[in-house]
Amino acid sequence: MTETTDTSPGWLSRTEIEDARGRLPIVYVNAVPVRVDDSGAVTSVGLLLGVAPDETISRSLVSGRVLYHERIRDALLRHLEKDLGPVALPHVPASPQPFTVAEYFPTPGITPFHDPRQHAVSLAYVVPVTGDCRPRQDALDLVWFSPEEAAGDSVQQEMSGGQGVLLRQALAHAGLVP
């Protein structure tokens, strides 16, 4: 799972997390930030922009770990604020029902999702944001795409670990062409 570095304080040291990651599935959230029109229909999708060590462009969804004693909706808010800034005004859905559960395995091919570092069970939500997005960390930028662009080959090839599939599953859930 292409994930931005999780710098939020947790209850585990980095070494301890690494240890747990090799032995337990880790609870994650994935958020697909979207702009919607007055009728709630999705008009664009926000993707984080990064540069991989080999200088290729990489795009990713908002994602991160759920901490001990943290509610899922608080984890969503925390990671959205981390990646989109403090005035993005995300509207986390009223229901805890995710549109899907992405199972990232360290072994490729078991599901469409892969994370070499860990077995992550990620609850995925489409989250409308109505404010101003100002990514503030890790030199990441946020770029908005039309649903058609988001599902297109160009964007899909810049996503890794199956996040392109998850993005298309999100579009499908929103009633769009996946």
Add this chain to the structure above:
Amino acid sequence: MTETTDTSPGWLSRTEIEDARGRLPIVYVNAVPVRVDDSGAVTSVGLLLGVAPDETISRSLVSGRVLYHERIRDALLRHLEKDLGPVALPHVPASPQPFTVAEYFPTPGITPFHDPRQHAVSLAYVVPVTGDCRPRQDALDLVWFSPEEAAGDSVQQEMSGGQGVLLRQALAHAGLVP
């Protein structure tokens, strides 16, 4: 289904609607207006207040017909505006997936839902509203209840046609005690 009178212009005269209602299932929407906190959690539920012919109090969800060539999300907006006023600022969900489909039959007992006038197939959504609600029609008022009150016997007894059940199904979907 306790429904507020549908005064919006349609493609059918009243007589023609009555005729169709006896012969085809009619497409409806039901909306459960809610207030949410910053994390998206439901804090209160809005119910319309009416007075039945026998002067008993009656509470109901937002509901109404989907017109020919009208999208479901436009029908939701139209009925929400009709019942909550023009500045209620409803946030219709990004996904067309309803939390349930309530099948109102003219014959009681087939499902938990009953409408003596028609067979209505109603797509039900939880809709956060962030603006000012000013019911403007039919002397209806809108009253906000805590989720606990909404699921309680007192409110449930003031709802008819199974809308109390639908309200509790909405609470369940929102992760609350139904």
Add this chain to the structure above:
Amino acid sequence: MTETTDTSPGWLSRTEIEDARGRLPIVYVNAVPVRVDDSGAVTSVGLLLGVAPDETISRSLVSGRVLYHERIRDALLRHLEKDLGPVALPHVPASPQPFTVAEYFPTPGITPFHDPRQHAVSLAYVVPVTGDCRPRQDALDLVWFSPEEAAGDSVQQEMSGGQGVLLRQALAHAGLVP
């Protein structure tokens, strides 16, 4: 919507249905028949095969109208039996929540779904079938595809009215690559 002719008895004559179709949205169901393995994972998808008047091949999902006073799950069973035969043993989901609602408009472009004859509001379900499928009507055949084939260009080009999109939305819902 490419639909097999609905020969089941209804409450309306063909002329009356045609009349209503021009003036009211019509309630439909769409079923995506699938084979699943012991763990419930989808292994193949069944598509109906037809030959269009211009002799091109056309593939479609199970679909049809919901009759007056008919439950959605009974309409699903009726159309599945009509298209897959009496011993297909379909497992209609326990929940009435569809994975999406496909809105077929007579005007193309409003949604991904189009039906020149009518405005159909179609509740869509993935339905595992465990029995023997023997299509029995209109010389239709049923062909099973792997999820990859079903999402591929070849199959997609043989589907019309947006049913290829709906099929891919169903794959997304099942956790597969859409």
Add this chain to the structure above:
Amino acid sequence: MTETTDTSPGWLSRTEIEDARGRLPIVYVNAVPVRVDDSGAVTSVGLLLGVAPDETISRSLVSGRVLYHERIRDALLRHLEKDLGPVALPHVPASPQPFTVAEYFPTPGITPFHDPRQHAVSLAYVVPVTGDCRPRQDALDLVWFSPEEAAGDSVQQEMSGGQGVLLRQALAHAGLVP
């Protein structure tokens, strides 16, 4: 969460699990076993029967941990077989989308769910079973209830940790009176 003892082999010793339980949210599954009729409608709900140390009767849903490198649907199958026996023939849903996510906190009152031992994030599914259920472990029995009985006060009082709420949310999801 009233859970039957998890005797399946994992990658962690009991001491290590206890340690992780105090520091990371643990991935769980909850299954609500149901009997359905030919149309897929739920006709009864299966609850496990246990006897608490104080000799009071306790009823619970199928539940348990997801192991490292185990798919959710395999965890569901494993716990269903553990609690219902090898010939229960569970039909795990085709979609990974749970009907809800129950967040069990060690601190009561944050959500309707509570587990004094851990922070568990539990993906909840309604699972039709068509075979013969023979609970085989821990002297647990399985008792079938009508949906009305399952939602009633008597059964609800015999469930703890919020599982009664989760059961009613499952009934709501299945279109029944919660």
